[in-house]
Amino acid sequence: MDWDKLKSFHAAAEAGSLTAAADTLGLSQSALSRQITALEEQLGIKLFHRHARGLLLTEPGKLLYRAAHDISAKVALAEAMVADSRDKPSGDLRVTAPTALGAIWLAPRLAAFNAAYPDIRIRLLLDDHEIDIANLEAECAIRPWASTQNDLVQRKLMQVPQHLYASRGYLQKRGVPASPADLDDHSFVQYGPPSMAPIPNLDWGTRLGRAEGQSPREAIIEANTINAVMKAAEAGLGIASLPDYVARENEKLVRVLPEIEGPVFEVYFVYPEELRGSSRISVFRDFLISEAKSWAG
Template sequence: MSWSAASFDWNQARAFLATAEHGSLSAAARELGQTQPTLGRQVAALEEDLGVALFDRAGRGLILTDAGRELLMHVRDMAEAAARIPLTASGQSQALRGTVSITASDIFSTLLLPPIIADLARSAPEIDIELIAANELRDLSRREADIALRHVRPTEPHLTARLLGEGLGYFYAAPAYLARRGTPETPADLKDHDLVGFLDADQMVAQLTHFGIEVPAENIRYRSDSGLAMWEMVRQGLGIGLMSADMGLRSPDVDLLFPRHPAFRYPIWLVTHRELHSARRMRLVFDHLAEALTAHIARTHARFPAA
């Protein structure tokens, strides 16, 4: 397979990459903000230029051919290199102005970060903050965010991370639910109760089993991919739900169950791209978040000494 520099078209390569990663032209078109016919023409033009088929058409989906898989590795490397250009440039900026984007779960974005950002605004008023509330991981290498608050340790070599501490999670229920169904005395009693959880019930069952709590999947009767929506269903008395201690402390209308036994613990990592970490405004925001969140974690643990 040959591809001369003179004939290189990054739009075609980007169209191919998006299609390969999403498995369909329609999904790739939505990702790139293009129409499906336009994207299809770019992929077809790339196949014609290379003289090979990059996809096998299978119903509405697309499957990479051997040539497509080989090309995909190179195009991904190109995309990573292209993403590093603005990263490197941003990393050299020493100005305390500009935009910094932060991504975190919807719970943390709503509960923890706004007051921390407000405090930052008083000391660095020329830095604009873009807060991305998303429960899925954003790709920092592609500038989907500058700084991320995560509950899993990053493995990518170009990212730098700081472990801020450990969060606590407990079971909670609304008084209306407990009045209707009774109050469980131990975690083992949850097998006889309705639960509110995330969309993947089997995954939640596996996580609870890991912590020694046996709950049938059919007991997880109410589910959402949003932590805020899930919590609201708990507050409405639909069932017992897992939630971070931070949210529980701010919700006097729900009851904490089994206060001496955290249902789960989770690490809290602050992550950024290595090149961005050297930029003055990025470093300022990163360090401000780290200091404020570390103090918050310590205060939360002080409220639950048995944990």
């Protein structure tokens, strides 16, 4: 079976649409469609049901997808091992992280990594949902939660406190709360719905100072990314409980009730067991550990 055709099929099955798969592979939609049609003709079976909402795998297509997924993971591992056989660390390194952690904390630090290792090309994949690194959809991850998979290696990078933050304009208009009880007179911005938050207890600020069993304060606005919560707080919509890696270095925000710290959580660097000896992983891990220590002070 031709690997190019199989790779095209696998990408289309992963994406659920020809357009998204073509973008991923850097092909035109028509070229990708021809590859899949040729594979279907070669096998004598229909792999997809095509409908207005995208692509739906047929039963034979599901069987082939499982096999192609395993092959894709093995090819990715082989490519990673070849990259690490060179004399010095080089090649692509696919890194995944949640959107806020990746965009606000990690991305600005990558210039220093590039200066130290110019032959490593970082491919940053930001997603609040967990990307499967066991199957090498990415080669390593930075996550604000511990891994539950036994075949992954993880190293704690840092502990992250949370605090309440608001814009100066908001506090000038509404006043600065002096105690948790004063928060009842203020507007709140929060991650929502809280049950879907990538980090537990992001809504702790709405419950601060409330008696056990009392309902939390109702937020004036909810947003489903931490980055959006931060931007809403910057705009003066209200007080937000935010991880310090998002807000501590943000000049547009100031701490509210700075002596009160919210729930602390840990951030981990995670990678597959098969890449334990990877030079690219090792230098990136050591860089992150150094940056995390500097950030934590």
